[in-house]
Amino acid sequence: MGGFPSEEVTVEGKVKKISFHNEENGYTVATLRTEQKKGEVVAVGTMVGLQLNESVRVQGRWKRHEKFGLQLMVDRFERVVPVTADAILQFLSSGAIKGLGAKTAEKLVQHFGAATLQVIESEPERLLELEGIGQKKAEGIAKGVREQFGVQSVMLYLSSCGISARIAAKVYKRYGAESLDVLRGNPYRLVEEVHGIGFKTADQLAMQLGLPAESPARLRAALKHVLRQAADEGHVYLPRRELIAHAEQLVGSAVSQRLPDVLLELAKERLGGVVVDLSSEEPGVYLAGFYFAEVKSAARIRTLLAGEEQEAQQEKARPLDEAMIAEIEAEQGMALAPLQREAVAAVLQKRLVIITGGPGTGKTTTVRAMIAALERQGITPILAAPTGRAAKRMRESTGMAAKTLHRLLEYALVEGEGMRFSRDEENPLQGEVFIIDEASMIDQLLFFQFLRALPAEARLVLCGDIDQLPSVGAGRVLQDLIESERVTVVRLQTIFRQAEESLIVKNAHRINRGLLPEVAKEGDFFFLEEGRPEELLALVLDLTARRLPPFLQADPIEDIQVLVPMRRGTVGVDRLNESLQGALNPPSPQKAELQQGGRVLRVGDKVMQTKNNYTKEVFNGDVGRVVALDAEEAEEAELTVAFQDEQEPRLITYQLAELEEIALAYAVTVHKSQGSEYPCVILPVVHQHRVMLKRNLIYTGVTRAKRLVVLVGTKSALSIAVRSQDGQRRHTRLSARISGEEIGE
Numbered sequence: 042m043g044g045f046p047s048e049e050v051t052v053e054g055k056v057k058k059i060s061f062h063n064e065e066n067g068y069t070v071a072t073l074r075t076e077q078k079k080g081e082v083v084a085v086g087t088m089v090g091l092q093l094n095e096s097v098r099v100q101g102r103w104k105r106h107e108k109f110g111l112q113l114m115v116d117r118f119e120r121v122v123p124v125t126a127d128a129i130l131q132f133l134s135s136g137a138i139k140g141l142g143a144k145t146a147e148k149l150v151q152h153f154g155a156a157t158l159q160v161i162e163s164e165p166e167r168l169l170e171l172e173g174i175g176q177k178k179a180e181g182i183a184k185g186v187r188e189q190f191g192v193q194s195v196m197l198y199l200s201s202c203g204i205s206a207r208i209a210a211k212v213y214k215r216y217g218a219e220s221l222d223v224l225r226g227n228p229y230r231l232v233e234e235v236h237g238i239g240f241k242t243a244d245q246l247a248m249q250l251g252l253p254a255e256s257p258a259r260l261r262a263a264l265k266h267v268l269r270q271a272a273d274e275g276h277v278y279l280p281r282r283e284l285i286a287h288a289e290q291l292v293g294s295a296v297s298q299r300l301p302d303v304l305l306e307l308a309k310e311r312l313g314g315v316v317v318d319l320s321s322e323e324p325g326v327y328l329a330g331f332y333f334a335e336v337k338s339a340a341r342i343r344t345l346l347a348g349e350e351q352e353a354q355q356e357k358a359r360p361l362d363e364a365m366i367a368e369i370e371a372e373q374g375m376a377l378a379p380l381q382r383e384a385v386a387a388v389l390q391k392r393l394v395i396i397t398g399g400p401g402t403g404k405t406t407t408v409r410a411m412i413a414a415l416e417r418q419g420i421t422p423i424l425a426a427p428t429g430r431a432a433k434r435m436r437e438s439t440g441m442a443a444k445t446l447h448r449l450l451e452y453a454l455v456e457g458e459g460m461r462f463s464r465d466e467e468n469p470l471q472g473e474v475f476i477i478d479e480a481s482m483i484d485q486l487l488f489f490q491f492l493r494a495l496p497a498e499a500r501l502v503l504c505g506d507i508d509q510l511p512s513v514g515a516g517r518v519l520q521d522l523i524e525s526e527r528v529t530v531v532r533l534q535t536i537f538r539q540a541e542e543s544l545i546v547k548n549a550h551r552i553n554r555g556l557l558p559e560v561a562k563e564g565d566f567f568f569l570e571e572g573r574p575e576e577l578l579a580l581v582l583d584l585t586a587r588r589l590p591p592f593l594q595a596d597p598i599e600d601i602q603v604l605v606p607m608r609r610g611t612v613g614v615d616r617l618n619e620s621l622q623g624a625l626n627p628p629s630p631q632k633a634e635l636q637q638g639g640r641v642l643r644v645g646d647k648v649m650q651t652k653n654n655y656t657k658e659v660f661n662g663d664v665g666r667v668v669a670l671d672a673e674e675a676e677e678a679e680l681t682v683a684f685q686d687e688q689e690p691r692l693i694t695y696q697l698a699e700l701e702e703i704a705l706a707y708a709v710t711v712h713k714s715q716g717s718e719y720p721c722v723i724l725p726v727v728h729q730h731r732v733m734l735k736r737n738l739i740y741t742g743v744t745r746a747k748r749l750v751v752l753v754g755t756k757s758a759l760s761i762a763v764r765s766q767d768g769q770r771r772h773t774r775l776s777a778r779i780s781g782e783e784i785g786e
């Protein structure tokens with residue numbers, strides 16, 4: 042190749058041949074038949090979604106290639122809107138529009154002729170004039186056509202910056218026709234506004250656009266990115282020094298000396314979204330939402346505690362009535378242990394009570410006794426839990442209504458505002474006493490939402506097990522409340538005899554003390570040694586599909602849950618699911634199936650919802666079975682899952698695009714299993730899981746099982762796990778704010 046780059050030229054033509062196309066980056070070599078020169082042009086460059094036979098306009102510069110001769114190096118390409126009926130037909134039937142096949146295309150063009158595209162774009166309701174096209178289909182076609190023409194310039198631009206088509210599509214979805222303006226203005230906006238775009242991607246875009254490395258927009262974005270990442274790891278704030286150090290790694294040391302100033306500016310701005318808390322020696326930097334949630338939660342807790350003190354002084358608190366306790370004990374058929382009595386007394390005397398304890402220490406029994414005591418005073422407590430599964434278990438163990446916290450707080454779509462909690466200080470909850478189970482799963486933001494909606498005079502009981510994995514969201518609310526030393530805490534520690542007969546319970550407590558579990562030849566807790574990944578995989582399959590079901594008289598899909606420390610690897614969730622699906626629900630002509638993104642979903646599969654969907658009312662962690670799949674037209678596939686609610690299964694239908702919300706659930710991560718219980722748990726623990734091998738992870742996994750635990754793996758991996766405490770302490774200041782060391786606003 043040689044010579045100076047020539048001037049930019051524009052060539053219009055029809056794609057005759059695509060000699061090379063890289064799916065990843067859109068790099069394409071294509072031959073165009075041109076009108077202008079009545080000849081052929083070889084165009085080379087990024088042309089995402091180029092289709093054979095379509096008409097395109099390309100802009101670029103000529104370059105002579107030593108071997109291939111003269112080529113047009115493409116800077117820009119766009120689709121030429123087809124104008125003749127023939128061209129339109131060709132375009133529509135090319136497969137470029139999702140859900141539109143050749144037959145329908147023909148029908149459309151026959152009816153609307155050269156105006157077809159115009160009609161589709163601006164008067165899609167007219168498509169209903171044609172037989173066989175319903176409302177849904179008409180909308181789908183219109184959407185597809187609009188997308189083809191609008192999205193292409195954004196796609197082109199982003200792909201030339203090395204951004205994947207999937208992310209480009211998200212950008213387009215968010216900003217539509219303004220996408221390019223947004224990108225050129227401040228690409229860092231995408232980090233906050235488009236899910237899936239992180240600082241690195243936006244930074245890459247910004248560098249391509251020639252934004253300077255020291256631009257304040259860049260440094261701000263880096264700081265906020267670090268804070269958001271920290272929140273994903275559970276921290277409510279970061280010490281300033283730590284924040285600056287992490288941000289420096291992102292922006293490079295050449296410009297990092299400006300970070301402290303930029304942080305200061307950010308904190309000064311009303312809408313900067315960052316708060317620097319100076320109440321402690323090392324300043325703590327918060328994303329504003331977390332700061333207010335923490336400070337206001339602490340204030341609310343202090344008010345509760347002040348109320349408690351006042352009541353105590355006025356001797357308003359109701360004393361424990363011995364006769365009533367005797368009645369309750371008779372009803373439950375057991376004498377309450379001293380700590381359990383203490384808990385029952387506390388709920389009558391205090392405004393805030395925490396009950397913690399491991400499995401079998403009598404938490405549920407205590408809650409039941411509390412409810413009985415309250416009911417005798419004419420109070421019906423409100424019950425709730427952070428997950429659907431936990432709420433369901435609460436209903437089962439108390440025989441009373443229990444909702445998820447989100448449900449209780451009426452989290453829903455509010456016109457023009459998006460998803461929000463309808464219950465707050467202006468529209469508080471109704472009730473005198475609130476009892477929340479699985480409180481270790483409540484994160485700081487949710488806790489605040491709950492506290493702000495809690496009526497001023499209410500009493501609150503939080504029940505949970507602080508040794509389990511901490512909340513998925515940022516914070517360590519339950520521990521912080523306990524550590525503040527201001528709140529009444531009843532620590533249940535004795536394992537009741539009935540529970541102690543179970544090795545599951547006994548071993549859970551051993552693991553929690555850093556000891557290896559005891560195993561016996563019979564009982565409800567087994568350990569099978571196997572350290573080789575492939576063999577281990579085979580062993581898990583054999584246990585699930587063949588050995589355990591007759592032993593347990595259980596259904597392999599419904600009653601056995603494989604829990605895994607991590608997603609990836611031979612003994613990771615993904616691989617296990619694929620194998621378990623093959624063994625437990627193999628392909629069959631009777632069962633419809635669907636291929637999607639490297640996985641298969643089949644009628645009969647056990648699946649899990651992986652995020653909260655408030656419109657469908659299915660929540661992260663809900664598990665169900667695929668009961669129907671209509672996949673005749675791949676693009677319009679619909680899949681129905683039956684979620685077992687109470688007695689009745691609830692049927693939820695997913696469109697193709699929504700399927701990313703569900704995952705196979707023969708195996709799930711221990712993290713996802715929090716708040717759930719299963720008859721039988723199989724838990725692989727091997728060195729490959731090393732990064733995840735922590736005591737609280739094994740403890741949480743084991744305590745999910747009601748009837749049987751089978752650990753499979755190596756003793757040495759297990760012993761690493763039980764000996765490693767989760768060393769990283771989450772950064773929060775809730776406890777200090779409650780105890781009054783730091784007050785804040």
Ligand SMILES: Nc1ncnc2c1ncn2[C@@H]1O[C@H](COP(=O)(O)OP(=O)(O)OP(=O)(O)O)[C@@H](O)[C@H]1O
Pocket residue numbers: 375376377378381398399400401402403404405406407537538539540
């Ligand atoms: N005061 C008591 N006297 C005798 N047995 C008791 C007492 N309290 C609880 N138990 C028994 O101990 C076992 C465990 O109690 P419970 O289910 O209340 O514990 P838990 O902490 O809720 O356990 P898990 O977290 O495993 O559900 C049950 O069989 C229960 O009947």
